[in-house]
Amino acid sequence: MPLDAESDAIGTLLLERGALSAEQLVAAEDLAEGWNVSLVQVLLARRWITLQDLYEQIAIYHDLPLVDLEADPADDTLVRRYDPAVMNRFSTLPLHESDGTITVATSRPGPRTLLHIRDLYGPRSRIVVATHLQISAALQKAFRDRHSHDAVFALAEQDPDMSAQQVVTPPQILVLYVLLSVLLAGVAFAPVPTLIALNIFLTVFYTGNFLFKGLLVWIGGAAQETSSRAIAAGAALLREEDLPVYTVLVPMFREPEVLPILAQALRNLNYPLAKLDIKIVLEEGDHDTIEAAERLDLEGVFEIVRVPPSHPQTKPKACNFALRYAQGDFLVIYDAEDKPEPDQLRKVVAAFQQSSPDTACIQCRLNYYNARENWLTRMFTLDYSLWFDLMLPGLERMGVPIPLGGTSNHFRIDVLRDLNAWDPFNVTEDADLGIRLTQKGYRVGVIDSTTYEEANVSIPNWIRQRSRWIKGYMQTFLVHSRRPVHLWRSVGAAGVFGFVFFIGGTILSGLLNPVFWAIFGLWMIFGAAAIEPFFPLPVLYLSLVNLLAGNGLLIYLTMVAPFRRRWTDLAPWGVTVVGYWVLMTVAAYKALWQLISNPFYWEKTQHGLSKHTASELAEAKAGGPEALAAAPMPETGP
Known part of the structure; x- marks a missing residue:
């Protein structure tokens, strides 16, 4: 699969910052094409770069803020208003609501996710970027009691x-x-x-x-x-x-x-x-x-x-x-x-x-x-x-x-x-x-x-x-x-x-x-x-x-x-x-x-x-x- 514009741009950003070497970038691009996945997915499967560096470049490419959900956790009451299976599938998480606008974190910003967020959380949603591990951990925290009960009963x-x-x-x-x-x-x-x-x-x-x-x-x-x-x-x-x-x-x-x-x-x-x-x-x-x-x-x-x-x-x-x-x-x-x-x-x-x-x-x-x-x-x-x-x-x-x-x-x-x-x-x-x-x-x-x-x-x-x-x-x-x-x-x-x-x-x-x-x-x-x-x-x-x-x-x-x-x-x-x-x-x-x-x-x-x-x-x-x-x-x- 040819690399898309997002993967190409993120790869260039990582190379310019010195987060990836030229050899690593070429190898990652080859794997992305051979596996039919994005460059981001390949980099997640390699320890060439930290999650923080990778998601910083994703946020920069999409011109979105990068948030730390450990320092600024989501409102669990708000999160529980939505279907956890859907949020898990799209890797999205509503963080806060103010004046009818919901701030939504995602680890996969892009056209498909944008349409999903607009449809589910409303057209006035504000989008930010967070790591997929932090989003998953936040979902586990918000639905801790419900999923624990379901796991047992x-x-x-x-x-x-x-x-x-x-x-x-x-x-x-x-x-x-x-x-x-x-x-x-x-x-x-x-x-x-x-x-x-x-x-x-x-x-x-x-x-x-x-x-x-x-x-x-x-x-x-x-x-x-x-x-x-x-x-x-x-x-x-x-x-x-x-x-x-x-x-x-x-x-x-x-x-x-x-x-x-x-x-x-x-x-x-x-x-x-x-x-x-x-x-x-x-x-x-x-x-x-x-x-x-x-x-x-x-x-x-x-x-x-x-x-x-x-x-x-x-x-x-x-x-x-x-x-x-x-x-x-x-x-x-x-x-x-x-x-x-x-x-x-x-x-x-x-x-x-x-x-x-x-x-x-x-x-x-x-x-x-x-x-x-x-x-x-x-x-x-x-x-x-x-x-x-x-x-x-x-x-x-x-x-x-x-x-x-x-x-x-x-x-x-x-x-x-x-x-x-x-x-x-x-x-x-x-x-x-x-x-x-x-x-x-x-x-x-x-x-x-x-x-x-x-x-x-x-x-x-x-x-x-x-x-x-x-x-x-x-x-x-x-x-x-x-x-x-x-x-x-x-x-x-x-x-x-x-x-x-x-x-x-x-x-x-x-x-x-x-x-x-x-x-x-x-x-x-x-x-x-x-x-x-x-x-x-x-x-x-x-x-x-x-x-x-x-x-x-x-x-x-x-x-x-x-x-x-x-x-x-x-x-x-x-x-x-x-x-x-x-x-x-x-x-x-x-x-x-x-x-x-x-x-x-x-x-x-x-x-x-x-x-x-x-x-x-x-x-x-x-x-x-x-x-x-x-x-x-x-x-x-x-």
């Missing part, structure tokens, strides 16, 4: 059946009461038949769970080869000037130490930085991380969003608040320690272009860059390889609702807003959103692009994380089983069975494993006579099949999971997965207790414990962004 108020605010509904309490009463009555008056019936039900459920997971892996293993090639080819053909604006949300809490790594990981994306709208989402009271982010002096495409304190204090609530200020057509969430593959955003854009119009979300794969650090990281890597590389593609192929992972989910932002985004009362918010999207008639896709994370190296830390995930699965199961008829009609028979086995099976296996292990122990110690009254011969044989063949199948699947990535050295560790299942049982019972005692508590996972993270931070402090950019990905590259 919008879903619960507008679609209460889909909210986990009420943990168990009265009909569910009634069903649970009836089932428990029948069970206790059966144990009291017919203990042997009751226990036999219970064993039959659980044994058949376990068998179905094993078979379903085996089917998922079989289907998922061959599901993506053709689509992966097509998406990669489509991504390679995308022109930079045609790429849409992409919002990146990075919710963080008390993680100042990983900020330099995060910033560089986002800079390394193969996507025009000027077309990224990056929101670092921080709790208002997290002063250490806020100060660390401000000290980094990040490019103008990075913005700190301060989330007001409220309960529950959860990641989905923070993301809901930040969503009000997103500028992109698409949105992705990354965690602070994430390292997405550089071409991930391009692949997602290509995937959306090649998908049906009802596709609302694309889930990328997750895995770990410190896989070989210790036994736990190896098992965590095997777990994720099985889950994201094989099972989720199988769910997609079968049309079963997909419980999204906690990061690297890419959304059409219009759909996200229509559905009131994430449930702040669900501590596994993305899994819930994946099921809700399917129920609302949208499709979730899975593509072959990986985001690398830091695997937990500490068992207590892992238990805290996994118990939160399982508690969220419990919340998700309770929410989406409230209306079984609606669930059946919206996702179909395959979707219901998949939901029951994939969500319900994950919960029940953790809770019931110790029961079956204890029965097996009784059998080994006291012989078959101790359990024969409760296990008729067919049930006993089926239970043995589950014990030997079913668990053997899961061990085998765990061992073959890393072969897709050619991490064959991890395969032998699959035989130790039984120890991992024991940890999952501990996490499951902790999750059940917290569901009863503290359902909305977000148990934070501590990051930065890996020795790889420590070494990268040392490199970042020693050499800055250049050192990070040159550093290879640790240990387990794709």
Whole structure:
């Protein structure tokens, strides 16, 4: 795109002032033309010039005053008279009103914005210039209470059946009461038949769970080869000037130490930085991380969003608040320690272009860059390889609702807003959103692009994380089983069975494993006579099949999971997965207790414990962004 007169003039002004060198100006002009953006947008994506210098020249070019909204803040009462979504889209802010004239600040003065201001604020409006970050911060301040309330309660108020605010509904309490009463009555008056019936039900459920997971892996293993090639080819053909604006949300809490790594990981994306709208989402009271982010002096495409304190204090609530200020057509969430593959955003854009119009979300794969650090990281890597590389593609192929992972989910932002985004009362918010999207008639896709994370190296830390995930699965199961008829009609028979086995099976296996292990122990110690009254011969044989063949199948699947990535050295560790299942049982019972005692508590996972993270931070402090950019990905590259 040829440079317009404004860009040419602003570039000349910056050059004459010595704010830009001739080489920088030429490079910026080339990028503006190649990316199909303005020179100002390119300069916001580079640290060649301060925001103050850039906006001074914008104001001079348009012959408008430049104001400092920190020294001269807006009248919040006046601001709240207007639609925050419109002001955010046009980057305008009414400051003061005097004698019928409204002073309006904008970061994008120009013909289109001038017409908008005249139309919205009146023909007598007085226009001034302010930085886009100050305008956004002023909007967040003015609508702090309203957007904080909406971030917490919008879903619960507008679609209460889909909210986990009420943990168990009265009909569910009634069903649970009836089932428990029948069970206790059966144990009291017919203990042997009751226990036999219970064993039959659980044994058949376990068998179905094993078979379903085996089917998922079989289907998922061959599901993506053709689509992966097509998406990669489509991504390679995308022109930079045609790429849409992409919002990146990075919710963080008390993680100042990983900020330099995060910033560089986002800079390394193969996507025009000027077309990224990056929101670092921080709790208002997290002063250490806020100060660390401000000290980094990040490019103008990075913005700190301060989330007001409220309960529950959860990641989905923070993301809901930040969503009000997103500028992109698409949105992705990354965690602070994430390292997405550089071409991930391009692949997602290509995937959306090649998908049906009802596709609302694309889930990328997750895995770990410190896989070989210790036994736990190896098992965590095997777990994720099985889950994201094989099972989720199988769910997609079968049309079963997909419980999204906690990061690297890419959304059409219009759909996200229509559905009131994430449930702040669900501590596994993305899994819930994946099921809700399917129920609302949208499709979730899975593509072959990986985001690398830091695997937990500490068992207590892992238990805290996994118990939160399982508690969220419990919340998700309770929410989406409230209306079984609606669930059946919206996702179909395959979707219901998949939901029951994939969500319900994950919960029940953790809770019931110790029961079956204890029965097996009784059998080994006291012989078959101790359990024969409760296990008729067919049930006993089926239970043995589950014990030997079913668990053997899961061990085998765990061992073959890393072969897709050619991490064959991890395969032998699959035989130790039984120890991992024991940890999952501990996490499951902790999750059940917290569901009863503290359902909305977000148990934070501590990051930065890996020795790889420590070494990268040392490199970042020693050499800055250049050192990070040159550093290879640790240990387990794709």
